[in-house]
Amino acid sequence: MTSARPPKTVLVQRHGLVTRITHGINLLVVIGLLMSGLQIFNAHPALYWGHKSTFTQPWLAIQALDQGDGMAGSTWINGHGFETTGVLGYSGAPGAGEKRAFPKWATLPSYRSLGTGRHWHFFLAWIFVGNGLVYLASGLITGHVRRDLLPTRRELGLRQILQTVWDHLRLRFPRGEAARSYNVLQKLAYLAVAFILLPLMVLAGLGMSPGVDAGLPGLVSLFGGRQSARSIHFICASLIVGFIGLHVLMVLLSGPLNQLRGMITGKFRLEVREDR
Amino acid sequence: MALDRRHWLKGALATVSGLWLSACERLTDSSLVQTTLDKTEVLTRKAQRGLIPPQALAREFTPADISRDFRANGSISPGDADYRTLLQAGFADYRLRIDGLVDRPQSLSLSDIRALPARTQITRHDCVEGWSSIGKWTGAQLAPLLEQVGLKPEARFLVFHCFDTLDPEAGAKGRYYESIDLVDARHPQTLLAYEMNDAVLPVAHGAPLRLRVERQLGYKHAKYISRIEAVADFAHIAGGKGGYWEDRGYEWYAGI
Numbered sequence: 167m168t169s170a171r172p173p174k175t176v177l178v179q180r181h182g183l184v185t186r187i188t189h190g191i192n193l194l195v196v197i198g199l200l201m202s203g204l205q206i207f208n209a210h211p212a213l214y215w216g217h218k219s220t221f222t223q224p225w226l227a228i229q230a231l232d233q234g235d236g237m238a239g240s241t242w243i244n245g246h247g248f249e250t251t252g253v254l255g256y257s258g259a260p261g262a263g264e265k266r267a268f269p270k271w272a273t274l275p276s277y278r279s280l281g282t283g284r285h286w287h288f289f290l291a292w293i294f295v296g297n298g299l300v301y302l303a304s305g306l307i308t309g310h311v312r313r314d315l316l317p318t319r320r321e322l323g324l325r326q327i328l329q330t331v332w333d334h335l336r337l338r339f340p341r342g343e344a345a346r347s348y349n350v351l352q353k354l355a356y357l358a359v360a361f362i363l364l365p366l367m368v369l370a371g372l373g374m375s376p377g378v379d380a381g382l383p384g385l386v387s388l389f390g391g392r393q394s395a396r397s398i399h400f401i402c403a404s405l406i407v408g409f410i411g412l413h414v415l416m417v418l419l420s421g422p423l424n425q426l427r428g429m430i431t432g433k434f435r436l437e438v439r440e441d442r
Numbered sequence: 443m444a445l446d447r448r449h450w451l452k453g454a455l456a457t458v459s460g461l462w463l464s465a466c467e468r469l470t471d472s473s474l475v476q477t478t479l480d481k482t483e484v485l486t487r488k489a490q491r492g493l494i495p496p497q498a499l500a501r502e503f504t505p506a507d508i509s510r511d512f513r514a515n516g517s518i519s520p521g522d523a524d525y526r527t528l529l530q531a532g533f534a535d536y537r538l539r540i541d542g543l544v545d546r547p548q549s550l551s552l553s554d555i556r557a558l559p560a561r562t563q564i565t566r567h568d569c570v571e572g573w574s575s576i577g578k579w580t581g582a583q584l585a586p587l588l589e590q591v592g593l594k595p596e597a598r599f600l601v602f603h604c605f606d607t608l609d610p611e612a613g614a615k616g617r618y619y620e621s622i623d624l625v626d627a628r629h630p631q632t633l634l635a636y637e638m639n640d641a642v643l644p645v646a647h648g649a650p651l652r653l654r655v656e657r658q659l660g661y662k663h664a665k666y667i668s669r670i671e672a673v674a675d676f677a678h679i680a681g682g683k684g685g686y687w688e689d690r691g692y693e694w695y696a697g698i
Contacts, residue, residue: 201466210572217503217566219573221511275470276463280570281691282470285479288486288698376568377697380657381494383501392566392574 173437178346180434182310188301189429195297196406198290201274203403204267205283211267213400217391225397230256230265237263295368302360314348315357321350339420342437359409363402370399487695494697496625500656503564508639509575512567514646517618520606520666528605533650538634542601542671545592552650555634558582563631569660570692579654581635585628593624597672600627601679602653602664608686620664621676621684621694622655631656634667659696661687 181189212224227242228250239255241248251257257269270276274286305311320326330350333339340349348356372378373386373395389395417425428434469475520526528536533552541547562580584600601621609616626632633654636643643649648665655662662685676682681689688694 206572210569212573214573217507217574218509218576219513221513221573271463274466276466279691281687281693282479284570284693285482285691286470289479289482292482292485374568375490375698376500376566376659377490377494377657380498380500381490386501392568396572 173342173439176436176438177433178436179432180428181432182308183432184301184304184308185310186429186432188297188304191293191297192301195290195294196410198274198286199294200403200407201272202283202286202290203399205273205275205278206280206287207400208267208273208278209280209283213397214393215390215397216393219393226400228254228267237265291368291371298360298364298368305360311357315353315360317350317353321353326350337419342439345436355409355413359406363405363409367399367402367406370395370402374399483693483695486693486698490695490697491625494657497629498657500565500631503566503576505564505578507576508564508578512575512577512639512647513569513573514644515569515571515660517606517608517665518646520645522605522607524668525605525666529645529649536650538651538667539669540587540591540672541669542673543594543597544672545594546590548591552636555582555651556636559586561630561633562637563633563654563656565631565654565656567660567663570687570696578637578639579633579635580637580640581633581651581654583630584632584634585630587634588627591672593672596674597624599623599673599676599684601671601673601676601684602667603669603671604664605666605668615680615689617680618664618666618686619680620653620662620686621673621679622653622658622662626655626657629655629657657697661685661692662696 211228212219212221213226214220214224224242225244229240229242231238231240237251237256238249239251239253239257241250241254253269254267256263256265258264258266264270266273266278273283275282302311305315327350334351339345369385370389372382373389374392379386379392386392386395389398424435536552537549538555539547539549559582560580561583562578564576564578566574566576568574599621602619604618604620606618607616608618622632631654634651635648635654636651638644638647643652648663648667651667652665653663653667673679676684680686683689684694685692
């Protein structure tokens with residue numbers, strides 16, 4: 167006679183060594199790239215479409231406005247203004263406010279220095295690209311991408327996807343055997359970030375380089391001009407920030423210590439039902 | 443109670459963000475980090491120089507693309523006495539000196555320069571700040587002029603000395619200057635421009651003569667050029683980094 171026993175806790179291998187190392191490097195480098203990128207953006211906090219800047223018609227602009235009784239920060243998107251005092255346009259401790267698009271805590275370095283921001287940005291960009299290539303190459307060679315990231319045909323069914331979305335909205339995350347592998351939303355998100363968003367980010371960045379534009383004119387044309395490339399670079403950065411926010415939220419909601427251990431030591435705790 | 447908690451939370455946030463900021467600053471100011479960051483520029487320059495053909499042209503645009511609001515940055519009306527004197531006389535007495543490591547030093551008037559092989563191009567000007575404007579430039583190509591003066595074999599860079607003092611508090615080191623290597627000096631789009639958008643080069647954009655070095659950012663395009671000096675190395679000039687902005691922390695290679 168067999169009967170169901172209470173679930174047993176086992177430690178399984180969650181993430182491979184290369185994934186763990188490249189993830190750790192990426193974490194630091196992407197934060198540095200975002201912060202130094204905002205320092206660079208602060209030098210001219212306006213975005214345009216096309217080849218050139220249409221100074222009177224940016225699609226996005228962050229400004230400080232003198233309101234007579236004090237300074238205010240304002241952000242304009244497609245001609246619609248929002249007051250963003252304290253964060254965008256005008257920020258700082260009381261009495262020590264500063265006209266700056268993004269606040270001190272969001273930029274690298276915190277003080278205004280376009281030159282230093284650029285040094286950091288390009289230094290980190292090289293590491294980012296090298297690290298990303300190691301991850302992608304190893305993922306393709308070892309089968310990590312195919313095995314762990316590519317969704318199966320069954321997973322891509324509309325019902326299946328909607329079910330997973332619904333489960334996530336109710337904060338019901340896969341448990342037991344189902345938690346051994348990524349769910350379809352994770353797979354699609356990681357694939358989109360690793361294979362589309364981050365490469366697009368790099369290409370849009372390169373498209374802003376006058377040197378690259380001379381050597382590879384097709385690249386900047388692909389984006390519709392240098393100012394479009396700058397806009398797309400900024401939008402990609404915003405999407406990355408959105409991804410990081412969601413990603414961290416999901417880690418917090420689905421057992422942060424277990425998830426962190428999975429990414430640091432590779433070991434992940436699962437509850438497995440053994441029916442014998 | 444609630445107020446206490448809010449105070450505590452605010453204090454904690456301020457502490458964390460203070461630590462965060464000072465960690466970032468410490469990191470930036472450490473000399474090891476500085477050296478590493480400086481080496482990145484060498485890597486970027488070598489990669490771009492290695493991958494981009496030396497004669498690859500910057501994209502040229504059509505007259506319809508020309509910006510009507512081309513922005514002028516840096517000095518826009520130099521107050522330097524020698525410049526003012528020349529400007530008042532319509533640059534009739536202007537002479538461009540070309541010297542240093544050259545076989546035949548020259549002193550050229552504007553009409554001499556206008557008689558040199560010229561080129562007209564409509565190109566995009568990319569400021570390091572992030573904006574771009576498109577303008578039409580006519581000027582003497584630098585390459586044939588270099589043939590005329592004859593560079594000595596040890597010459598590796600051209601230094602462009604300018605009339606304008608951008609930082610009066612820095613004394614002699616506050617004068618604008620720039621430098622380029624011979625790859626850019628011999629590039630067909632590298633010009634000593636004397637016309638912008640079919641008119642005489644305006645003062646705000648560097649009259650009487652400015653550099654166009656189309657595959658690099660705006661600060662390399664020295665305005666108000668007074669003298670071109672061929673050198674083996676620029677360590678002895680001003681801050682020693684090869685340019686006004688370079689002396690203030692910007693990259694010498696501004697192709698990115």
